[in-house]
Amino acid sequence: MTDKNQPFLRALAGETVSPPPIWLMRQAGRYLPEYREVRAGQPDFINFCLNPDAAAEVTLQPIRRYGFDASIVFADILLIPYGLGQKVWFEKGEGPKLEPLALEDIGSLSVERATEVLSPVSETIRKVRAGLPDTCSLIGFAGSPWTVATYMIEGGGSKDRFKARTLAWSQPAAFDALMDLLAEASAHYLKAQADAGANALKLFDSWAEGLPDPLFDRVIIRPTKLIIDRLREMGVDLPVIGFPRGAGPQAIRYARETGVQCLALDHGVDTGWAREAFPKDLVLQGQLDPAVLRAGGAMLDSEIDRLLSAWSGRPYVFNLGHGIHLETPPENVTRLIERVRNFKA
Numbered sequence: 243m244t245d246k247n248q249p250f251l252r253a254l255a256g257e258t259v260s261p262p263p264i265w266l267m268r269q270a271g272r273y274l275p276e277y278r279e280v281r282a283g284q285p286d287f288i289n290f291c292l293n294p295d296a297a298a299e300v301t302l303q304p305i306r307r308y309g310f311d312a313s314i315v316f317a318d319i320l321l322i323p324y325g326l327g328q329k330v331w332f333e334k335g336e337g338p339k340l341e342p343l344a345l346e347d348i349g350s351l352s353v354e355r356a357t358e359v360l361s362p363v364s365e366t367i368r369k370v371r372a373g374l375p376d377t378c379s380l381i382g383f384a385g386s387p388w389t390v391a392t393y394m395i396e397g398g399g400s401k402d403r404f405k406a407r408t409l410a411w412s413q414p415a416a417f418d419a420l421m422d423l424l425a426e427a428s429a430h431y432l433k434a435q436a437d438a439g440a441n442a443l444k445l446f447d448s449w450a451e452g453l454p455d456p457l458f459d460r461v462i463i464r465p466t467k468l469i470i471d472r473l474r475e476m477g478v479d480l481p482v483i484g485f486p487r488g489a490g491p492q493a494i495r496y497a498r499e500t501g502v503q504c505l506a507l508d509h510g511v512d513t514g515w516a517r518e519a520f521p522k523d524l525v526l527q528g529q530l531d532p533a534v535l536r537a538g539g540a541m542l543d544s545e546i547d548r549l550l551s552a553w554s555g556r557p558y559v560f561n562l563g564h565g566i567h568l569e570t571p572p573e574n575v576t577r578l579i580e581r582v583r584n585f586k587a
């Protein structure tokens with residue numbers, strides 16, 4: 243299996259592939275009836291993620307149904323806090339819950355424990371890789387330290403991450419130490435995924451929006467660069483995709499300074515601006531609105547065409563601007579893929 247066989251890896255290496263490779267953020271999930279069936283037998287979400295047979299099966303489901311160019315291992319960004327020793331659970335319809343972490347308690351978190359607890363994810367990767375066609379790439383991932391820390395500190399999702407931002411300003415040394423610890427745990431976790439057979443890696447910074455420059459540098463750029471530098475030090479040379487959702491123009495600095503090979507754009511990014519703002523050798527991914535995929539019809543077609551035209555002639559991976567919505571009709575995804583695959587530049 244070489245890069246040449248995989249259109250997704252060719253694009254990540256900087257080649258303009260036409261039509262562009264396509265996969266979707268959160269492509270395994272509740273919009274698929276076959277996922278809901280497996281999920282029904284796996285009441286505990288964390289155990290589900292750490293069950294290699296079940297996790298490999300749902301990772302492969304969207305590949306079988308749609309033939310995407312890339313798969314992403316079924317896991318969750320909150321496995322890291324769980325592995326480090328924090329209490330994490332998922333309540334139906336309410337999203338993730340965590341026992342809020344006080345910065346004074348960082349000492350109770352263990353990187354070694356996380357590496358051990360998360361080892362089933364490597365087993366999932368081995369199983370998935372063995373079940374994938376040679377032309378399909380496999381993406382390993384982790385949450386970025388800031389996004390993961392917001393859940394750890396707030397005890398779940400939050401509207402504007404006010405508590406986490408306050409702590410970043412009021413206790414800078416302790417907060418930066420938490421970033422360091424999360425970066426170290428993530429680097430080891432991603433290295434294990436690479437060793438198990440992942441072809442590319444992705445860092446999800448879903449809550450990168452709304453940060454003043456000094457915080458953006460401290461909690462987004464520095465820890466992201468730490469992870470990538472650490473991976474390179476450990477001999478991992480896979481391409482890395484960064485997704486600093488909502489970063490706006492700060493993404494220019496992010497792309498220049500962190501060491502990512504590919505930048506995933508959210509649907510709120512001005513396409514014309516981004517075409518000019520990012521260097522031509524930076525691979526871009528995105529940025530279809532999950533709501534237009536949910537809506538379908540003629541609007542979906544015209545949005546697909548707009549993005550394909552806007553991003554043609556440069557290395558690009560077709561994707562959503564954020565995760566697929568659970569109410570998305572599976573046939574809209576079929577329509578999307580057909581339209582992308584029939585595109586002639």
Ligand SMILES: Cc1c2[nH]c(c1CCC(=O)O)Cc1[nH]c(c(CCC(=O)O)c1C)Cc1[nH]c(c(CCC(=O)O)c1C)Cc1[nH]c(c(C)c1CCC(=O)O)C2
Nearest residue numbers: 267268269270271314315316317318319337338446448565
């Ligand atoms: C912020 C974040 C999380 N998890 C993730 C992010 C970053 C991407 C983003 O911004 O969407 C990333 C993630 N979560 C999941 C995957 C693998 C599946 C895939 O991408 O195909 C990935 C890549 C499975 C999941 N993770 C979760 C589900 C749904 C759980 C279920 O089946 O009941 C899945 C399929 C649960 C989860 N996990 C998380 C939340 C907020 C929730 C609840 C919201 C929701 O239900 O969608 C944290």
